[in-house]
Amino acid sequence: QVQLVQSGTDVKKPGASVKLSCQASGYIFTSYYMHWVRQAPGQGLEWMGVINPSAGSTRYAQKFQGRVTLTRDTSTSTVYMDLSSLTSDDTAVYYCARDDTTVRDQENYYFDYWGQGTLVTVSS
């Protein structure tokens, strides 16, 4: 069965960077796009970006351009999300979520499987 297992809770100071991981199993890792979505406390869901695990190509939401970097390690079926210049507004749960479309086609931006989420707290 498809599983997305994310790294654990993290606490960072303002101005720092955070790197989160999402390890996939139960399917061919390089076949499906992977997205990152975040949720601030008590708030809704916000899409951040997507990576093609096969090609390594990425696309980011305009809001996060220049601050977010998605990478992947195909040897461990893991996607990483690096977010820099953190502020308290970045305090949120960060989810990886798989696109339901394979990389042979364009991203569909529909998320069929989600990781369990990683809480990142930014506080001085």
Place this chain on the structure above:
Amino acid sequence: DIQMTQSPSSLSAFVGDRVTITCRASQGIANYLAWFQQKPGKAPKSLISAASTLQSGVPSKFSGSGSGTDFSLTISSLQPEDFATYYCQQYYSYPPTFGQGTKVEIK
């Protein structure tokens, strides 16, 4: 960006009630509409794609309808495990956007 507006923001209902949540897009999105269920402290769970297609394993008490700008999610007979927050999401146009959520609580 396409704005997604859900109503109501919250509702209280009894076990056994039929519940309907609506979602309106700021422009037409055909049927590129998904519904997710989220319980406290958990990740969202995919319920419905393409406005009305149930994901594998999702019980048939959930149903979705609509096209264009107006959509709805109906739970035919609310059970204790259905109390959660529900989100709609459009994937017609980049970037994907979500509604603000509808919290379904026990009356």
